[in-house]
Amino acid sequence: MSQKQGPRRVELVTKVLAANERAAEDNRRRLREAGIVLIDVMGGPGAGKTALLEATIPRLAAARRTAVVVGDIATANDGERLAATGVPAVQIVTEDMGGACHLEAGFVAAGLDRLDLGALDLVFVENVGNLVCPAEFDLGHHARAVVLSVTEGEDKPLKYPLAFRVADAVVVSKIDLLPHLTVDLGALRANIRRINAKVPIFELSARSGEGLEPWLDWLRGIRGS
Amino acid sequence: MSQKQGPRRVELVTKVLAANERAAEDNRRRLREAGIVLIDVMGGPGAGKTALLEATIPRLAAARRTAVVVGDIATANDGERLAATGVPAVQIVTEDMGGACHLEAGFVAAGLDRLDLGALDLVFVENVGNLVCPAEFDLGHHARAVVLSVTEGEDKPLKYPLAFRVADAVVVSKIDLLPHLTVDLGALRANIRRINAKVPIFELSARSGEGLEPWLDWLRGIRGS
Numbered sequence: 190m191s192q193k194q195g196p197r198r199v200e201l202v203t204k205v206l207a208a209n210e211r212a213a214e215d216n217r218r219r220l221r222e223a224g225i226v227l228i229d230v231m232g233g234p235g236a237g238k239t240a241l242l243e244a245t246i247p248r249l250a251a252a253r254r255t256a257v258v259v260g261d262i263a264t265a266n267d268g269e270r271l272a273a274t275g276v277p278a279v280q281i282v283t284e285d286m287g288g289a290c291h292l293e294a295g296f297v298a299a300g301l302d303r304l305d306l307g308a309l310d311l312v313f314v315e316n317v318g319n320l321v322c323p324a325e326f327d328l329g330h331h332a333r334a335v336v337l338s339v340t341e342g343e344d345k346p347l348k349y350p351l352a353f354r355v356a357d358a359v360v361v362s363k364i365d366l367l368p369h370l371t372v373d374l375g376a377l378r379a380n381i382r383r384i385n386a387k388v389p390i391f392e393l394s395a396r397s398g399e400g401l402e403p404w405l406d407w408l409r410g411i412r413g414s
Numbered sequence: 415m416s417q418k419q420g421p422r423r424v425e426l427v428t429k430v431l432a433a434n435e436r437a438a439e440d441n442r443r444r445l446r447e448a449g450i451v452l453i454d455v456m457g458g459p460g461a462g463k464t465a466l467l468e469a470t471i472p473r474l475a476a477a478r479r480t481a482v483v484v485g486d487i488a489t490a491n492d493g494e495r496l497a498a499t500g501v502p503a504v505q506i507v508t509e510d511m512g513g514a515c516h517l518e519a520g521f522v523a524a525g526l527d528r529l530d531l532g533a534l535d536l537v538f539v540e541n542v543g544n545l546v547c548p549a550e551f552d553l554g555h556h557a558r559a560v561v562l563s564v565t566e567g568e569d570k571p572l573k574y575p576l577a578f579r580v581a582d583a584v585v586v587s588k589i590d591l592l593p594h595l596t597v598d599l600g601a602l603r604a605n606i607r608r609i610n611a612k613v614p615i616f617e618l619s620a621r622s623g624e625g626l627e628p629w630l631d632w633l634r635g636i637r638g639s
Contacts, residue, residue, distance in 0.1 A: 201426050234545045235563065235565060235566025266573065267573075290546035290547050318574070320543065322544075322546075338460065340460060340591070344489065347489045347491065348459070348488055348489050348491065349459060366594055369594045
């Protein structure tokens, strides 16, 4: 989405975003009527979004009837991985939609169409692996988490500021790898805070389970509209 | 760039790509006249593009007069890191250009404007950290490498096929972390081959230096137009 050079491009981008905003409002209305909370999970390729949801969903199962809408450019791999947690999982393949590098509210609406909304409390959206473009699109979500792996280094919040600016939570993933890396976690935290002073930061490992509890508590506290 | 739904978007995308192609041809002409090889390095955030170039540039110094054009949405961090290798480094900050999620040929031309082309043999472009959009834009390069970290998992070539389809080389980075990961390198290789049967694959660690020689040999073999 982010190529706004020239007046024609600015005009088109404005129209695309306005159409997306209407679709996002439609999603919010449907979710409100069904009493569902929608949480968008963003992050670059390999940040650990799917692994985070694989660890999260079973731990919420007692308290929340959950489903997932998963966006990828190609393959249904992530949808299949998440369906294995036992919850409904809808795969959106954007290659069928021109190869979109992000989800738009209309794609999420198509995902919601394929779910039994009356039987759900919580829907996760796993966005396309991209730390840039997804942040520009309102999906009708109630909260947005950005996932960043410790292997990606300290300066990513400064280099991809929009994703961190719009985030309601930052998940710093794969902390089980910290002993093998030279990354400075204090500097990473400070860089997140420079972009978004008050955002909650959850440092965790989906693989070991370390640090998951505060993240789960945060999720339980998100209210719908 | 990848949001082509609807006829107006398709029309605009076509025009943007046509303008980019003209700028790419201009770049190729300038590079040919100066006898310079241009290599584009793509990859997601934190894949290790800058670290790869930090390890690569000094090892080529005896044989190639090198410079770098670095694209980021925000910050000059990578340009500063690469300038520390002692070569000319031009930072393109796309936030000044609408926050573009990729480099276009015109941005690279602006980078070339700031270099003394008569004193160079090789220019690396480090693209914006994004495994999707950069692959759609011809920069006038002579070869394109995509960098994927072993921490990103086996299935990324299948999920982001275009970047791997257009790549002339795939660098599998951070192999020093393999003992601490469950990633299956054989499966990763097979997935790369499913998208691009003949592409050379270089498995290396910029940190330890392991595996760099075959990559350097490949770079030395790239010819200009």
